Amino acid sequence: MAMAALALGVVGHGGPSPASEEPPAADFEQQLDPHYFVFAHTEFDGARESALEPERRAVRAAKGDTFMAMLVKADVPRTEAHEAIVALRKVYNPRNLMPGQAIEFSFMPDRSESGPARFLGLSFEPSAERTINVARTWDNGFKAHVIKKKLTLRLVRSAGSMDTSLYVDATRAAVPAPVVAELIRAYSFDVDFQRDIQRGDAFDVIYEQYQDKNGRSARTGNMVYAALNLSGVTLQVYRYRLAGGVVGYFNEKGESVRKALMRTPVDGARLSSRYGRRRHPILGYxxxxxxxxxxxPRGTPVMAAGSGVIARAGWNGSYGRYIKIRHNGTYATAYGHLNRYARNIKAGKRVRQGQIIGYVGxxxxxxxxxxxxxxxxxxxxxNPMKLRLPTGKRLTGKRMARFMKYRAGIDQQRASLPADSKVASSR
Ligand SMILES: [Zn+2]
Known part of the structure; x- marks a missing residue:
């Protein structure tokens, strides 16, 4: 398993790792910065430009923007803009430009300060791992370079108590949003996020983080492990990739957390106020x-609690907009007061567990x-609160043996990862 290759460590969120003894990034970047080369070349040409600093202009791609449009807007002559794009195309498809992408254009001001600035090139980071530079060459062409950043995969652990909700408290503990969403999804089979969370309950989550050489987080990976302590009972979840490549969440016994029906068939992240704090007249069974x-909140996605066939989707008296799903010969679920239905939700349609069927209203x-x-x-x-569903599928034979070995590895790493101390001081 890939776990063995993981570098082990914990970092404070955001700031550079105190353990980092790498030289500051500036040296490294300057060596590779083609603008620097361009600058050196002009000097070699004998021009007196060495006294001039290139001017850098940061721009951001708007929706529907192209490199050509942005360059022309920055007063780059069309022929030069075209040449730069031709060079760029060798390393990057310009059509992949995303709205919001930051791009830096470089210009060399005219010596006499009366003429137009000379376009030197552009630079941007299409992903956390890659920087692309297009720079003018000594023979007045353009050449594109890709600078790949080495990212280190580390495991980060965050733990804390739930005073408000899992979503609010995990977010407050600086757990990245995609990990919080994964955490909530993994538990929505077992936990009623509006009623099962009590003051003093706790969470513990380990997730992957890709860091640059300065220990700064460049990208978040997957949740690896989580534990929720609810009224003294601990529910553990291990993210595990099966031999076929399918990823699932399993408890410590190797049972899939996936059940026939979900306890929270609504985006749990949006249930921010704990049940009982502000009493709703009819909340509860x-x-x-x-x-x-x-x-x-109105518009919160509602999910099919289990896979099945829509038996009814339409107005149903005091239920308002209503959906009923038949899961098998025994179970059906119903959803009332919806603001609207999701697309293609109508009687006879088959839905998958977790599929969005409508929106809270x-x-x-x-x-x-x-x-x-x-x-x-x-x-x-x-009573859905008393619903006891059979445990999820249990791994067997060789699969179970492999999972247990993986689990032991995670448990060992977990023991050596101190929980992020930031959590204790939150609030
Ligand atoms: Zn009701």
Whole structure:
């Protein structure tokens, strides 16, 4: 497994690693900066330009922008702009330019300060790993260079208590947004994010971070491990890649966390206020009400709690906009008060577990935006909070043995990774 190759270490978020003894980046960059070469060449030509500094202009690509449009706007003559783009094309497809991409243009001011500045080249970072430079050559052409940055994969651990919600507290502990989303997704089969989180519950998450040579985070990788401590019970999740390449989340016993139905069939990140703090008149299950409510902002995505076929998608009296999904001969789920349906959601359509079927609203008899969620067992509504589903698929034989070995490796690394201390002082 790739884990063995992982460099081990913990860093504070954002700042350079105190353990880093690398020389400052400036030396390295200047050696490779083609603008620097251009500058040197002009000097070689005997011109007195050596006293002049290239002028750098930072621009940002707007929606629909092209390199040509941006260069022309920066007063680069069309022929030069064209030549620069031809050179760029050898290392980068200009059509991949994304809106928001920062690009730096370099110009050499005219010596007499009366003529137009001379275009020297451009530079941008299409990804955290690559810098692309297009620079004027000694013979007045343009040449493109790619500078690859070496990134080191490290494991970072963040832990803390949940005072507000998993989303709010993990975000506060500087866990990157994609990891928080992965964390919530992995637990939405087991945890009712609106009712199961109590004050004093805790989270612990380990994720991959790609760092540059100065220890700065360049890119976030996957969540590797997580543990939630809910009312004294610890739920552990290991992200694990099976031999076929399929990635799943497994508990410490090698059981998939994936269940037939999700406990939280709504984007858990949006359920920011803990249940019980601000009491909703009908939140929670009562015999009269026969469902659970998830208070969430209007427009929050609602997911199919399990795979199945849409039995109904339409107005249903006090339920307002309503969807019912039949999962198998035994179970069905229903979703009420939706603001709207997702595209192509209609009776007879097959949906996958986790697929977005609609959006939270307040249609029908409702006091505010929330998802009303029901579980039906053999056509009778049951309490979703008490729903006991069989555990997920358990790995067997060689697969189990391989998983256990992987798990032991993670556990060992986990023991040597101190939890980020930033968390303890948050709030
Ligand atoms: Zn309800």
């Amino acid at each position: 009562t015999r009269m009400h026969r469902g659970v409510d998830f208070a969430a 307040s249609t029908g008899r409702s006091t505010g935006p929330h998802l009303h969620y029901e579980v039906h067992r053999k056509n009778r509504q049951i």
